[in-house]
Amino acid sequence: MSEIHLVGTAHVSKNSVEEVKTAIEEFSPDVIAVELDRGRYAALKKQGQKPEVDDIIKGGNFSEILVQWMLAYIQRKIGMDVGVEPGSEMIAAIDEAEKRQIPLALADRDIRITLSRFWKGMSIWEKIKLLGALAGTIAGRGGDEEVDIESLAKDKDLIEMAIEEFHTFSPNGARALIDERDAFLAHSLLMLSKKNERVLGVVGAGHLKGIRGYLNDPSKLPPVQSLVQQPKPLPWKFIIGGIFVAMFAFLLILIAFSGVGLEVLIWAIIYWVLINGILAGGFTLLAGGHPLSALTAFCVSWMTSLNPLLAAGWFAAITEAKVRKPKASDFQKIIEAETFTEMRKVPMFRVVLVAALANVGSTIGTFAYFIFIFPILGIDPTVVLADGLGNLAAYLGSLI
Template sequence: MSEIKLVGTAHVSRKSIDEVKAAIEEFEPDVIAVELDRPRFEAIKNKDTRAPDVSEILSGGNFSELLVQWLLAYVQKKIGMDVGVEPGAEMLAAINEAEERGIPIALADRDIRITLSRFVSGMTLFEKVKLLVALAGAVTGKDGGEEIDIDELSQNKDLIEAAIEEFGRFSPGGAKALIAERDAYLTHSLLNLSRNNEKVLGVVGAGHVKGIRKYMEDPSSLPEMASLVQKPKPFPWAKILGVGFIALFAFLIILIAFSGVGWGVLLEAVLYWVIINGVLAAGFTLAAGGHPLSALTAFAVSWMTSLNPMLAAGWFAAITEAKVRKPGALDFRKIMEAENFTEMRKVPLFRVVLVAAMANVGSTIGTFAYFIFIFPILGIDPKVVLLDGLSNFSAFIGSLLPF
């Protein structure tokens, strides 16, 4: 009968490295399953030295997910540096030990891109804001947190469970994607390996051990693998909102045109649409550390992208940024090795994604700001425009009807 042994680790714990090596020595597994997917395996082995495909990154459009992934990795690395161990060191120890002994390695974790996609889509807007604030505090060192005893964390089951429960209260949907779903995915991987191997050693984060064991005790409770690997298809709020703004802008221009305030005011209304959207998109691009040409691109296209839900100012700004400051083959590694957020911003690939995200934020704020401030800027009474414009427009439409 097959036997599955779990080693629960803290990803930045020196003690975990020793425990992994001891488990391999004592258990003598036929296969070692590590909590990694292919991209993270390549990264930890430093085999992936290809230049990043910027066009693929931009076409995905998941700029916020990428930033969250990198910032989470940075925070984990920062903890690892504090205790003198690189994140993933216990996984690397398992891989190296397996290679020395000729033991096959199995990548047991779900693709990080699917996990992050489900993680982000499972969070509410308020939860996403709280997460970004927490990450920003950790990156800048202003989180006010206490020093963490990593070895205690990996050994203290009550502490681990308390942390998981706290995260579950913080974001039920996010916790499901990061923890519960991956418990199930890892269990599927381990059970599949046990069908062809007598001894399977699973090297997983300590936070997954309880969930994996629970599923192993009752495999019938495991969700189907297909349900765990589907990328979520969230309701297209952004597109609906974009279409709504297009309709609102068109309606506003029509009302101004028919209100009798004059063609000069109409032209000003259109001009301010270009200026407000453009200035904010460009300003946020510069705040992200973008090149002046990237900011100019954001300014030039923001008025148009705000009227087309299929386009984004950040996409164009990021393309320019990538052309001017070309990302290099080692940019992924440089992002992970950055000592602080300032160093992260200096890495061309990180800056390209940050520019894309920030330009989109600026353009979106510009759109909202336009509808809030346009009437005071133009110096006209909105009641006059709305009532007279609607009345005159209705009369015009009526004159075109054959009855």
């Protein structure tokens, strides 16, 4: 009967490196399964092809890419603090497998699928909380206390508490990053056990409980296909965008029929352009974008806010890429950056940051418009809306 032995590791732990080597020595596995996919394996081996700059810009998934880079930076920063390169325990497993001529299996789900399911599966509120937490961590808030990585890696109760906290903080995010990968890793290990008598799994300590639960009762495993298909959430972007377009058009119609005058109607349109544009352009500058990128965001934001298929950040990013010209070598610079300030100076990172923040500014501008437009115009909304509805109804009635 085949045997599956698991080694739970911390990705920035010196002890985990030694534990992996010891487990391989003592268990003598027929195959070593590591918590890696082809992309991360190639990156650790420094064999991966860098993505094309044009592909990043055309892809448009700027928020997902930014979150991925921020998460990688935080993990790398922790590793630098404790003197361990992130993924060292996986490198140790790879090196030992090569040295002992033991087959190596990449057991994890494709990182692109995981990130896609992670980001698209989260609610808007979860995304806001996550970005706030990441920004706070990068800014250094709450970072004065020293963290003993080795103790945390061994303390099962603390690990379980951390996972439970993550599920509370972002249930949908935790499902994609932890629960689904527990199941995928368990599938991989069980498949390997059908062809090998002794399987050693090298996985993050946070996955141990979930994987063991599935290995003890494989009937609970969800189908593999359900774990790898691209999510198809409701098109909230188009739904919300359509609502705002309808609201804006209806608001202008009511103002026009309310009798407050053509001048108020024109100013309502002008403020739509100004509020959306100023906030989109301002957030572009906040990201470190070039003035021309900010000007682009300003000029297109009023229009993109009325079209769910377009985003001010896309246009600002294209301008930023034309002016600052990112190179393929920028990806390595992002990986090697030791501080967020250093990372922010890399043209490719700044393109993505400009795109993300310009979109944030444009979105805030849209909400701000509907909240503040009547006070800015100096008119009573109840009177305008009531008169507008009444006059509109009378006009439509005259047409019947």
